[in-house]
Amino acid sequence: MNSTALPQQEQPRQGPVLDIQGLSVAFRSHHQTWTTVLEHFDLRLEQGQATAIVGESGSGKTVAALAVMGLLPGYARVEARRLQAGNLDLLTATPKARRSLLGPTLAMIFQEPRASLNPSLTVGYQLKEAMPRGSTTAAAAALLAEVGMADPRARLRAFPHELSGGMAQRVLIAMALARKPAVLFADEPTTALDVTVQAQILAQLADLQQRQRMAMVFISHDLAVVSQVARHALVLYAGAVVEEGALPELFKHPAHPYTQGLINALPGQGDLQPISGLVPSPGQWPPGCRFAPRCPRASAVCHETLPPWLTADNSRVRCHHPLRP
């Protein structure tokens, strides 16, 4: 890894560590037409803030993270009014400058921990790749211990297939934290794990995030999991944020019917109320509010015009008929 850190990274940060305004992402199809998968996406994170992006499959939550990381494929088009990480303007930065952000400023962990590791290299080798050049084995072991790995020295000599899913995810968390990133994107990091191991990883992430004063963007479809690690959340539906606000208030008194629908669809609280219908695919988004065809509160205006943002203290909702003022 290139170890030239940007000089400004060393200074105390002022202002947001991540500032996204009006981000939109489109993919080019075989017919040379563009399909928009994410629109009007805003996210501003200060140092040490933990926020969550909640949404069902295809809502655009992973795309938002990949756009910031610069990991989208070549057929993607990223546009934004503002896209800044650390002190770098990602819209104008060279690929090399963007690359240098990965590690010290931006890091990411993914859903399938074992798929993210190279099966033919030891844990220690891969971990040291992520660490500053010349890091010692002792430092690698200390890093593994930091993320709660039992017997870290022995684990450094292990190959990925010798690890359980939970241990593999700890290795990836260690790799992501190796350069003390300002922002960690965690994309469904516990979805593939058992509940007992999920509880361990969530506790570890929440602890590290708070102790290291790192900003975290936790991406998940699971409202319960999100409520355990974040103090703020954005709810994404069909490529656009429909509501955002502080937790747990957002889940306690949602204003958007979709957020309420997600909560009602959670099993384990008496009567289950499914949301009828299907999430529309990108390219088939209805005009007006995209949730209108499935919404129990929809009226004529919802089908015609995109609702404006209604802003309260530290929350906002995009709905013509919100559940609360």
Next chain:
Amino acid sequence: MTTLVAQGLVRHFPVRGKRVVQALNGVSFAMEGAVTLAIVGESGCGKSTLGRLVSLLDQPDAGTLHLNGQRIAAPGLAKVQPQVRRAIQTVFQDPWTSLNPRLTLGAILDEPLRLMTGGMNPARRREAVMEMAGHLGFAPEQLNRYPHMFSGGQRQRIAIGRALMLHPAVLVLDEPVSALDVSIQAQILALLLRLQRDYHLLMLFISHDLAVVRHIANQVLVLYLGKVMEVGPAAMVLDQPLHPYTKALQQAAPKLRLGAEPLAPHAPLPGDPPSPLDPPRGCVFHPRCPHTIAICRTEIPQPRLLEGRQVACHRAHEWPTEKEPGESATAPGEPGGGEPDRAADA
């Protein structure tokens, strides 16, 4: 009324070096009527192996399985009778891999009839397919569509419909909603409850999600390293667990945080389950159990009846649950007992 009884099911898989993966080690249960037994536990505990044995996709190394009094699985039992095969059908976890991409919805629903009914006439098969498609909420013109033209939830509905075409008595569902989004998951659970009533299905529901299980199951069986830790009515096992492992599973399940409580608390169980290649001596749970005493390390706890459920723990009697006055304990495996946590007409 359908009865399904498993007695001492054992399944060991030999691996290299004369070693053996002890996937199932003596699992018993008894069910009667249109009820749902949920099998819960962490990955590698033997949930799916048990599902495969009940589906008759695999044979036990010891133990028996009886359907309506007839022995349908035992070591060395010859070929499965076609009428038994028809009576037990399976729905798998991932609807993207369990449907043939080259068959249309109509052909997928028709296939079981074509293969297993021995010459049912095409007009009646067509009628049955149309009726099932209606039950599942598909329009007639969708019968000509292929699996890739449907969403995940629709595909899982197709898989459920296919399993019901032969009017089975038992439906085995292996993590049927794990691959689905929460709003779709709720639709599928509601459909399963409706179909269970309409078809009088005895369901075996394999899941790692206790909230889903609480919603759909009457009885719950908790597996750990191929052994039953606790089995009984869902309300008792999940709401007032006696086994430390059941308690830990319940505590580990993420809850929607609605108050001022702190973020992700400390995990209730450290580490991972031990390897089924080399299960611990004594109680298999003792290395992770917070209540281990000397006897747990040496003696295997026998299942015993306690507070309306069967539990395999040396110390289960030491932590009694609050019993509601006037409530009579239901023996595990007895029909009925333990209403799922939902309105009767969900």
